[in-house]
Amino acid sequence: MLPVTTSTTALTHPPIASHWRAPHLSPRFWPVFLRNLLVWRKLAIPSLVGNIAEPLIWLVAFGYGMGLLVGEVQVAGPDGAARAVPYILFLASGSICMSAMNAATFEALYSAFSRMHVQKTWDGIMNAPVTLDDVLLAEMLWAAFKSLFTVTAILGVMLALGISHSPKLLVAWPVLLLVGITFSCIALIFNALAQGYDFFTYYFTLFLTPMMFLSGVFFPREQLPQLVLWLSNALPLTHAVLLVRPLFLDQWPTDAWLHLAVLLGYTVAAFWVALAFTRRRFSR
Amino acid sequence: MPPLFQARHLTKRYGDATVVNDLSFHIAPGECLGLIGPNGAGKTTTIRMCLGQTTPDSGEITALGLEMPAQAQAIKAQLGVVSQMDTLDPDFTCAENLLVFGRYFGLPKAAVQARIPALLDFAALAHKAKAKPGELSGGMKRRLSLARALVNDPQLLLLDEPTTGLDPQARHLMWERLQQLLQQGKSILLTTHFMDEAERLCHRLLVIDHGRAIAEGQPRELIARHLEPEVVEVYGGAGSEAQALAHSPLAALANRVEVSGETVFFYTQDAKPLLAALADHPTLRTLHRPANLEDLFLKLTGRQIREEG
Numbered sequence: 001m002l003p004v005t006t007s008t009t010a011l012t013h014p015p016i017a018s019h020w021r022a023p024h025l026s027p028r029f030w031p032v033f034l035r036n037l038l039v040w041r042k043l044a045i046p047s048l049v050g051n052i053a054e055p056l057i058w059l060v061a062f063g064y065g066m067g068l069l070v071g072e073v074q075v076a077g078p079d080g081a082a083r084a085v086p087y088i089l090f091l092a093s094g095s096i097c098m099s100a101m102n103a104a105t106f107e108a109l110y111s112a113f114s115r116m117h118v119q120k121t122w123d124g125i126m127n128a129p130v131t132l133d134d135v136l137l138a139e140m141l142w143a144a145f146k147s148l149f150t151v152t153a154i155l156g157v158m159l160a161l162g163i164s165h166s167p168k169l170l171v172a173w174p175v176l177l178l179v180g181i182t183f184s185c186i187a188l189i190f191n192a193l194a195q196g197y198d199f200f201t202y203y204f205t206l207f208l209t210p211m212m213f214l215s216g217v218f219f220p221r222e223q224l225p226q227l228v229l230w231l232s233n234a235l236p237l238t239h240a241v242l243l244v245r246p247l248f249l250d251q252w253p254t255d256a257w258l259h260l261a262v263l264l265g266y267t268v269a270a271f272w273v274a275l276a277f278t279r280r281r282f283s284r
Numbered sequence: 285m286p287p288l289f290q291a292r293h294l295t296k297r298y299g300d301a302t303v304v305n306d307l308s309f310h311i312a313p314g315e316c317l318g319l320i321g322p323n324g325a326g327k328t329t330t331i332r333m334c335l336g337q338t339t340p341d342s343g344e345i346t347a348l349g350l351e352m353p354a355q356a357q358a359i360k361a362q363l364g365v366v367s368q369m370d371t372l373d374p375d376f377t378c379a380e381n382l383l384v385f386g387r388y389f390g391l392p393k394a395a396v397q398a399r400i401p402a403l404l405d406f407a408a409l410a411h412k413a414k415a416k417p418g419e420l421s422g423g424m425k426r427r428l429s430l431a432r433a434l435v436n437d438p439q440l441l442l443l444d445e446p447t448t449g450l451d452p453q454a455r456h457l458m459w460e461r462l463q464q465l466l467q468q469g470k471s472i473l474l475t476t477h478f479m480d481e482a483e484r485l486c487h488r489l490l491v492i493d494h495g496r497a498i499a500e501g502q503p504r505e506l507i508a509r510h511l512e513p514e515v516v517e518v519y520g521g522a523g524s525e526a527q528a529l530a531h532s533p534l535a536a537l538a539n540r541v542e543v544s545g546e547t548v549f550f551y552t553q554d555a556k557p558l559l560a561a562l563a564d565h566p567t568l569r570t571l572h573r574p575a576n577l578e579d580l581f582l583k584l585t586g587r588q589i590r591e592e593g
Contacts, residue, residue: 127363
């Protein structure tokens with residue numbers, strides 16, 4: 001048996017636990033998620049219009065307008081052989097990933113920042129037995145949920161327009177949820193660093209906009225210069241498109257596990273970084 | 285009875301600055317402890333440590349038999365907090381604010397819903413159940429924050445400046461409610477800048493400055509210990525007539541004289557001779573009153589404005 005030692009004088013704490021310690025997550029995130037759901041339910045219909053109108057306008061204008069000029073695009077199939085695909089289908093399969101990314105990002109930046117910084121909602125929640133880790137998890141899942149909601153609505157319209165009737169779209173749906181999760185985790189890093197809303201403009205113009213053009217959403221990546229292609233290979237949106245596009249074409253994606261692993265890697269790393277930065281923000 | 289809450293030898297440093305320096309205090313069951321001090325004295329940091337939001341560099345906090353910050357969540361489950369800034373949800377009605385907050389404690393929806401009418405009643409907001417915080421006055425918002433802090437029926441309440449910014453009516457209503465809670469046997473840790481509030485509500489006061497405790501005791505007892513019982517304030521008159529009195533033979537009639545701006549404060553055991561002498565200066569205005577907590581506070585912490593003030 002180990003000797004039991006009691007200390008009467010050692011009142012000094014060990015060094016403050018690092019902000020980089022592992023996430024400590026619990027089911028207490030759920031009431032926080034529910035809180036966001038409850039607020040959103042009150043504003044769901046107007047926000048739905050805003051969420052899906054813009055991506056659809058892009059799709060219709062570009063898809064049908066540019067589609068007439070472009071005609072068909074060559075996409076490599078699982079057997080390596082190129083296959084001609086109508087531009088609207090090519091664009092739809094890429095832009096749905098972009099919509100998932102944008103919807104998650106907007107929620108995890110502007111809305112989460114409002115709750116965290118402007119309304120001090122997080123401070124109030126943490127006076128109850130809910131940890132910052134659980135609040136961040138709830139915000140992350142909430143942004144992903146909103147992204148999934150947007151994506152579902154757009155998919156519904158795409159089905160109605162007859163752009164794709166691939167039964168594999170059922171598989172695309174959970175993949176797009178993962179895309180939302182990945183990008184809400186990344187956005188929460190910038191949320192943790194922001195001093196005001198202006199900061200988010202940098203993230204959009206310096207990170208998201210270039211990524212949209214380098215990830216094969218609007219045109220095939222194959223035409224990119226080699227150096228840029230390498231960069232493109234490292235972008236999460238690229239892997240999202242490589243997973244989702246074949247599913248729109250009723251094909252199984254090649255190297256699916258690799259692409260999933262990349263998205264998961266981004267997700268875990270980004271959540272960890274976002275949590276560390278957020279802990280640091282709240283410890284001051 | 286063992287204390288409900290105990291902080292021992294708390295120290296917190298930010299860089300080279302020691303914000304809280306070897307601070308110890310406790311709260312007995314049913315007691316209201318007032319934490320008072322000028323801006324920057326370390327009150328907010330102390331509260332943050334009590335809530336586990338920041339870890340002390342040394343010292344320890346125990347509450348309800350549990351240790352902070354190791355068991356912070358278990359402590360917070362039994363704690364009610366009203367922070368300095370309202371953190372009410374602007375998109376929810378008063379009733380929804382209470383319901384949603386109750387869920388953070390893991391309370392079943394039905395259990396919270398059953399408590400809502402009584403909580404709104406207590407906050408004098410029964411008629412505002414369906415109003416959103418944006419439609420409420422400052423006093424109503426603070427009372428809703430108080431009701432929200434009571435949703436888990438806590439034994440101990442932490443109230444950080446609960447009446448700052450309220451008009452006298454709203455403040456008196458808040459005081460009445462806090463008195464009711466004390467009568468129900470709840471314990472309160474209260475920070476405030478209002479000395480009349482501290483005197484009225486607190487059984488015991490802890491005066492802190494520069495992160496250290498500089499006085500502790502019951503309000504009346506503290507005043508008796510540190511101050512002369514009577515004060516004569518003298519102001520007005522032509523030029524610096526009042527200030528000149530501080531250096532005149534008349535000053536010898538007081539035990540202590542302080543000058544602040546245009547006003548001279550005479551602290552004395554017996555004001556009668558001083559008041560008689562002041563009758564020779566009809567142009568000056570005088571105010572004769574008993575010494576109060578504000579005099580004590582100013583004596584202990586000085587009259588100069590702090591950087592943060």
